[in-house]
Each structure stands twice: as structure tokens, then as C-alpha cells.
Amino acid sequence: MVFFSVVVPTYNRRPILEKCLRALEQQQISAETAIAGYEVVVVDDGSTDGTVDWLKAQASEFPHVRLFEQDHQGPARARNLGVQQAQGDTIIFIDSDLVVTPPFLQAHATGLEKGRQRLGSDRCFTYGAVINTCNFDNPTAEPFKVTDFSNAYFATGNVAIARHWLETAGLFDTAFQLYGWEDLELGVRLKNLGLKLIRCPEAVGYHWHPPFSLEQIPKLIDQESQRGRMGVLFYQKHPTWEVRLMIQMTWLHRLLWGTLSLGGFLNERTLRPLLAWLLKRDRPQLALEIARIFLNWNNVRSVYAAYRESQGLASS
Template sequence: MYISIIIPTYNRLLILQKCLLALENQKITSNKIEEYEIILVDDGSTDNTLEWLAENKQQFPHLKIFQQNHQGPAAARNLGIDNAKGDTIIFIDSDLVVTENFLQAHINALVTGKKSLKSDRLFTYGWVINTCNFENPTNEPYKITDFSAAYFATGNVAIAKKWLLEAGKFDTQFQLYGWEDLELGVRLKKLNLKLIKCPEAVGYHWHPNFNLEQIPQLIEKEIQRGKMGVIFYQKHPTWNVRMMIQMTILHRLLWGILSFGGALNEETMQPLLKWLINRGQSQLALEIARIFLNWYNVKSVYAAYQELP
């Protein structure tokens, strides 16, 4: 197999360096992998990503760089697919640091799955472990909160290129944050592709410790996710999608009640969140902040839906 690893990136230079170095240090233990390339699509970064890569290109012999104006990850991944030489595509995010057997694990699972199913209608999904440890992200243990029930998510997935082309690639209507990969997953499911879990292919998803300065950006993400959720629902108007995007009366009641109709928000909860953060409980503070973050999301999805013609 010839593998093309496609990575969209936007202003993530520091963790991107670790991401790319980990991919260059892969341990290939069988002849099932003929070759691999790393296709990085810069989505209009302004943090000197391209300049740093040009200065350090000797460290990344497998790397191929493509650029686009800021259009979002859907368009970036499509650009990567269009330029990929590989018959097998692996998608990861640019804040993911993988282990040395990452590629081999995905390929082993694809080969084994094909034999077991007697079909090549499959893709593999690896583990994504969340961590705040920038110095040694791969030291983080797997936690129950790292479990994902998603059918197709681009944080750590391997799939034959032909299925992406047959499904129609990513929908570039999704220019803001959220849902472009799960929407493609709905179309892949209609092609009867089976998800094969591959826990040996581990990626460590780094994000900084939660602090109060992140709140405006997190709120904006939830607002964007609500808007993109409506596009998702327009394409696939099912109850399952409504549940996914939180456009149900259940979600409206749940987050409305928990936030006291928005009375518990980023301002009123700031003292509690600050107190928890100062005591080293930033993760707990983030989970509590999700009360008002989800309320922003629910309000956004309903507002966007009501604006439809």
C-alpha cells in the first residue's frame, strides 16, 4: 500500500512540529507499506508555519506542502485528496502526536479486516487520547472520557482513497467549525463501509490547559458548530442528525434548565471557574463550563435553523 497522510493546519505551529516529527519516525515492520507521504495543507496560517517549514525542510523528507486561503478543513482535506499519490488515505489533525507504530497498526488492521469481512468496504479508526502535556504528550494514559462513538471522524482514520472519491469527498459548505467529517461519514455509511476499531494506532490530541482567556474562542466555536449543524441537517434531515447537532426539545430543555436559561454563563460562573483553575482543577472547570457552552450551541443551532428560507 502507498499511504498518504493528510493533515490540514491553521496556526498550530508549535504542536505541528511534534506532529510531523512523530510521522517521520515511523517503524515499518512489514512489506505491506510500500511508501508513505505526508501531505500538509496550510489553511492560511499567520503564525509563520510556512516559513518554519521552509527553514527546516531537511527534517521532513516525506513532507509535501500545499497552501490555500483560509477556507476551513473540508476544503483543505479535499485539496490533500486531490494531490495524494496513495491508494490509502490517513487523516489526522495537526495537533495530534502519534506513536512509532501508528502507520503499521492502521495497515495491519485494514489487511486483517479485509480478510475477515471478505470485502474492502471498510476503514479503520484509531484511539485519540486527549492530553495537556506538551513536553511529553504520549505519556498520557487512556481515559474513559477519550472514548468516541463517532462512525467517521478525521482525528485518526485510515480509508481507501476510492471510497472518498465515490462518496464525493468533503462538502466545502462546511467552512466554519464542526461536522464536515461526520457528514461525510453519513455518505460513507450509505456505501456500506464498516468501521474497524484499531486501538493500536494511537494519537495524542494535545490542547492547552483550560483557562479563562479561552472562553470567548470556545463560545465562538459553539456558535459556529450550531450554524454548521444546520447545514448537516439540511443534507440529512433525520432524527439521528438532530440528536447529533442538539436540535431537539430534549437538548433545549436539558441545557436550558442546567444553565437556568442562560443565567449561569461565562460571567456569573467566572469566580467558580477561576477558583478551580487556581487549584489545579482546570479539566473540571472546563466540564462545568460546558453547561453554558452547550447552551450557546443549542441557541445557535435553533437561530440558524429559523433563518432558513
Template sequence: MFLTVVIPTYNRLSILQKCLKALEKQQYHHPITNYEVVLVDDGSTDGTLIWLEENRLGFPHVRVFCQSHQGPAAARNLGVEQAQGEIIIFIDSDLVVTETFLQCHGDALAEGYKTSEKVFTYGRVINTCNFENPTSEPYKITDFSAAYFATGNVAIARHWLIEAGLFDHQFQQYGWEDLELGVRLKKLGLKLIKCPDAVGYHWHPAFSLEQLPKLIDREIQRGRMGVLFYQKHPCFEVKMMIQMTILHQILWGLLSLGGRLNEKTMAGFLQGLIDQGKPQLALEIARIFLNWYNVKAVYAAYNQLK
């Protein structure tokens, strides 16, 4: 079993260094014969390519490809097209994995193939803001994911991706390109195998108020891309996923008091939590109005289509 780890990256040099170093430390045996890392730089401007060139001898498994800034969907497609392995493992460039990461995916796939070829594995993603030692973070209830196909930590045979049609390049803004591909994979009959031992630690800086404009913009983008998702698959399941239902309007409208609880009116309270050393709690509370921005963006984008 030859594995190709496909990683799109855009201006994440500091954590990318840890990501690649962890992948060079992989311990593996049967059924894995070898692996490579296909890194696709999506037009970074932070010196990523310079650093990769200067340190290429330290990363013998890494092959680098470049494209202009087109988004993660196009970057992942380029990675799949250039892959030499029959198994593709998708991770993000801010994910730091354990030394047995590849072996756990390989073992789970081999076990699944005993009964069906139509399987793929989904590993565990643990969120952390510990940059110095990200793998020390314990699993939390907020790390749970019920996603069917998410590219933060997933392994799948390359030919299924080709048959499904790869990622849709229309998803150039934030969100949904992986879950939309997941809908097509599900139609092919593929089954998800949870692989919690294949652990990746998703690093992000501790929440601060300065991040809110970017987070709000991301929710607006996610709303727009959600409508594109629904255009491609106009069903109730997708409407629930993208929060385009009266239930979501009522829920987030009530919790945010119709938008009156927002980044301005809650700034003092959120900063107080941050000052108490509770940035994660502050972020979870901020998600109330962030979800309201998302719901409004979904309906705004949908109404533009009418």
C-alpha cells in the same frame, strides 16, 4: 500498501513541529510499503511556511501545499487530490502519534480486507495539555468517542472518499464536515473497524477563562454548521447529533438554569478549580453552558431558514 497522511493546518506551528517529527519516526513493515505526509497549509500567518522551508531536509516524507484560508474541508480535499497513496489517513496538526501508528492502521486494514473491501479504521485519540511530553498522557473515560467517521485519526481507501464526493466545501465554519461525509460513506456500506492501538495524542492548552470567548464562538459556529448538516440529511439521527431536539433544549436549559449559569456568573467558581490544578474539571463543567450556546445557535440558524 502506500499510505498518505493528510494534515490540514492553520496557525499551529509549535505543535505542528511535534506532529511532523513524530511522523518521521514511523516504524513500518508489511503490509505497508511506504508512506508520505501531505500537509495543506490553510493560510497560516504564524510563520508555518517559513519554518517548513527552512527545515524541509529534516522531513523527507512531507509534501507541502498551500491555499487561502478556506477551512479544513477544502484543505483535506486538496490533500486527497494530491495524495499518491491508495490509503488516506486523516489526522489534525495538533496530534502527536506513536512510532507504530501507521503500522497499526495498516495491520487493521489488511485484516479487515480479508472479509470485505468496504472497511475503514478509526484509531484512538487521547486528549492532553502536556506540551513537553504529550504521549505520556493516559487514556481517560472522557477520551471515548462513539463517532462513526471523525478526521482526528482515521484511515480509509482513497477511492471511497472520491466515490462519496469528498468533503463539502460549504462547511467553512467549525464542525460537522467529517461526520457529514461519514453519513455518505455509511450509505455506501462502509464498516468501521476500531483500531485502539493506532494512538494519537491531541494536544490543547490547559483550560483558562481567557479561552471562553473563542469556545463560545466555536459552539455558535458548530450550531450553524449543524443546521447545514441537517439540511443535507434531514433525519432524526442527525437532529440528535446536532442537538436539535426538545430533549436537548430541556437538558441544557435546565442544567444552565436557562442560561443564567454562564461564563460570567460561573467565572469565580471555574477560576477556583483552575487555581486548584483542576483545569479539565473546570472545562467539563463549562461545557454545560457551552452546550446551551450550541443549542440556541442551532435553533437560531434553523429559524432563519423558515
């Protein structure tokens, strides 16, 4: 029998968190299942939007939820706190902007059991499907798109794993204080322990984000800068070609995004009129894909700048 602890870190996401938690309360679990029960461990990372007060006031609506709080310290510390406070033997990580379907837990349980039977051990974890959507009113209506495919080994948007493997690997590295890479870095350590990924497309989660707008561009550029710096930290911990590919620190990525951006000529300023034109015609997803040209170029430049800085500090 398995007892699930669904760990949900959150920071200023109250509107979509409501949908996330309501979906988790509506799980359909078979009478013949191996699921003994489940809890939802919400870790509030210092929200300022009334999340904690709302959750406490609505506690009767969410009988599976246990709430924990910390000062704003980032998702790595929040997930670690969630694991430490969890009562389950199996952890499911999802983000607080993910809305799951009723068979979600059952699908992860079935996937884990099949994986264990095939491998003859529990040295595995399940990775569910994540479908991106801008539809706040009905997020689960979004169809799967080619851009939703992920080749990641371990990402915390929708993953289930035996708790003891997380503890053996050492949980999340809290040195990753900026945006990005803390989950994939843990994934490298899990892979080194020999854990196998079991894809579980039946465990579907719909990742909501607001439609792309011009106002988001400064934040997105800042995230790419942070992701570049954290990517270098990732590479310093695991200096392999595989990690270089993940963080875009290769000549191929410099050539690709340098060429597509015309050496940086196609940037947030020069592409703004085209993006505005697409948004007026209700094409936010296409506008975002075009914006990725300069966002990825910013990321590649940030990676190399952070790497040069780290090399300078190491030699001084």
C-alpha cells in the same frame, strides 16, 4: 501492498505541528508489512505564524513531507486539496495538533487488512484512538480517560480509508465554511455506501490543546455558535433523527442543557468565579467540564436559532 498518504491540514499551529511531523517521521514499520511506503501531505491553510517558511527551511528533517498551500479557506478545502495531491491509494487523516506513536501506521495497516479479510472487500475504514492532553512537553504520557471515548462513526482526527471511497463519496462538502461537522457529514455519505467502521485502538494519537483558561471562553462560545449553524446545514443535507441527535436539535437536549444551566442562569458570567477558583487550584480539566454546561446550552440555542432562520428564508 498499501501506500499511505497522511493528510494533515494546518492553520497557525506551528509549535505542535513540529511535534506532529517529527512523530510521523519516527514510524516503526515491520519488514513483513503490507506497507509499501508513506508520505505526509501537509496543507497549510493560510497560516500567518511562519509555518510555511519553517517547513521549507527544515525540509531535510522531514523527508516524507510534501507541502501545499492555499489561502485561508477552512479544513474541508484543505483536506480536499490534500486528497487531490496525494500519491497514495490509502488516505490517513489526522489533525496537525495530533502526536502519534511509532506503531501508528503499522496499526492502521494491520486493522485495514483484518477488516478486509473479515468483510471480503475493502468497504471499510479504520478509526484509531484519540487521547486528549494538555501536556505539551510530553503529550504521549497522557493516560486514556473516560472523556476520551468517542462514539463517532467517521472523524478526521485519526482515520484511514481507501482513497477511491472518498472520491466515490465526493470528498468534503466545502459549504461547511465555519467550525464543525464537515467530517461527520462525509461520514453519513460513506455509511450510505455501506462502509464499515473498524476500531483500531492500537493506532494511538494524542490530541494536544492548551489548558483551559478564562481567556478562551469567548472563542469557545463563538465556536459553539458556528457549530450550531453548520449543524443545521448538516441536517438540511441529511434530515434524519440520527443527525438531529448529533447536532443536539432535540427536545431532550433542550431539556438537558436548559435544566443544567438553570435556563441560562449558569453562564460564562455567573460561573466565572467558580472557574477561576478551579484554575487557581490547577484543575483546568474540571473547569472545562463545568464550562460545557453553558457551552452546550449556547450550542443548542444556536442550532434552533439557525434552524428558525433557515425556515424563514425557505418560506420567504
